[in-house]
Amino acid sequence: MADSLLIDNAFIVTCNTKHEIIEDGYVYVEGNRIEEIGTGSPEVKPSKHIDGSGCVLIPGLVTAHTHLYGILLRGADLGIEPPTDFAQVLQRVWWPVDEALTLEDAHASALSASVDMLKSGSTLFADTYSGPNSIEGSLQAIADATKSVGIRSILAFEMTERHDPEEARNGLKENIRFIREAKQEPLVSGMMSVHASFTVGDEIVKEAASTANKLGAPITVHTSEGKVDLYHNLERWGERTVERLDRLGLLDSNAVLAHCVHVSENELELIRKRDAKVAHNPMSNMLNAVGTAPVPDMLDMGITVGLGNDGWIYDPFENMRCAMTVHRLASGNPSEIGPSEVFRMATIEGARCYGLEDHLGSIETGKFADLVLLDGTNVPTPLNRKSVIGHIVNTFTGSDVSHVVVNGDTVVENGRLTTMDEESVIQKSRQSAKKLWKRLK
Secondary structure, X not given: OOOEEEEEEEEEEOOOOOOOEEEEEEEEEEOOEEEEEEEOOOOOOOOEEEEOOOEEEEEOEEEEEEOHHHHHHOOOOOOOOOOOOHHHHXXXXXXXXXXXXXXXXXXXXXXXXXXXXXXXXXXXXXXXXXXXXXXXXXXXXXXXXXXXXXXXXXXXXXXXXXXXXXHHHHHHHHHHHHHHHOOOOOXXXXXXXXXXXXXXOHHHXXXXXXXXXXXXXOEEEEEOOOHHHHHHHHHXXXXXXXXXXXXXXXXXXXXXXXXXXXXXXXXXXXXXHHOOEEEEOHHHHHHXXXXXXXXXXXXXXXXXXXXXXXXXXXXXXXXXHHHHHHHHHHHOOOOOOOHHHHHHHOOHHHXXXXXXXXXXXXXXXXXXXXXXXXEOOOOOOOOOOOOHHHHHHHOOOHHHEEEEEEOOEEEEEXXXXXXXXXXXXXXXXXXXXHHHHHHHO
């Protein structure tokens, strides 16, 4: 870590409570914290200097929900009968993949996915791993990879009783062990995860929720992503998904509900009342044809909504664009969600999902120095206070990321990773994917 860092001459989008935008601004970092923000040239002598001329400086982007191992399936021809609904996607694609995963796959995918996200501007992600035959040690294997890359991560094993209750208990043990061991880590922390309410019984949900509470850790669960979750709960318990989770004590301010596509007004009110959070994954929802989450209603109700990728397209700018456009299409209203709302979902609201809003998600003094510098020299129209947010959502892509700073360290410089050799990461990922594809045939 550099003793101090100065980024100056930049167009700064703070994402603070005042929505301040600073032209010709600078950010001065000491250690891993933002020490000073201002305009012009500060009277400091940093150990490292980055000239932000022609660039836009934004907070590190937060990916509120992902699956790192999903990167190993890119381009794969599995030779399966094409699924016609979400349940078949799980049965024919993801559950066989889960069962074929090894600790080597967990590590290799964590390396390549972390590099992909970091170079695209994500500085923090929340990931759940679900290899039932590679539970023990999986979170440490993933953590070793993410720390090597230099990205922040919140990690969990997602518990399921698809095969037997012991499988879920082993997942619970792995989560407890990792949450405790990661307490003092600067870039990595643990959380609790339940796969989905339709793959677990009541008791393991209760225990996971109470354990997360005792350990002071977040808990996340896929929630009514597809109708199979809703119908299962209605048929088995006579409750909708969120109603059941609330009865079991999972719904509280530490809960992050992924997807929430098929939720009712009453369920939204329960989420709001309990101050639970939602991780929205619009591109994945489109890919799996599960529907469109009622995010505009959530935002109107004051529910915290972060933005995730669910392990598909890791570029956060693509996910921001999709989050804006899909709700306009679904509602028929071309003004349904604006760029500012979407940008906050990818920054401060994503941090808020995991109780980190006082430390991350905006450029403010005292916060951790997680910063992304975007090259704005090729923007085709004027870049000013009124247009910059629109450009972030409508113009920039992950390929425009010039520099990335995480915890005060410059981990991407001029578009290249500084922490490790990118080519070795690619080769490791390809080798792992090749073996995995072979096992799936």
